[in-house]
Amino acid sequence: MKQVTVYTTTTCPYCTLLKNFLDERGIPFKEVNLHQHPEAVDYVIRSTGQMGVPQTEINGRWVIGFDPQRIMQLLQQ
Secondary structure (H helix, E strand, O other), X not given: OOOEEEEEOOOOHHHHHXXXXXXXXXXXXXXXXXXXXXHHHHHHHHHHXXXXXXXXXXXXXXXXXOOHHHHHHHHHO
């Protein structure tokens, strides 16, 4: 089973789209809301060099933004 972590913020509409996409497909994920867990912001920026959300980590590999095709590709590898 792949470990999926989605980094979000409270006001991000693409974060909601991504979470709905995963839920609709029955893909379990952990959500880390960066508003509620500001200590995780440094980890995300150091890992990806990006400040935007959503960012999804799948077994150590990153997807920036809402990119369903790339997410499914990583889940199937």
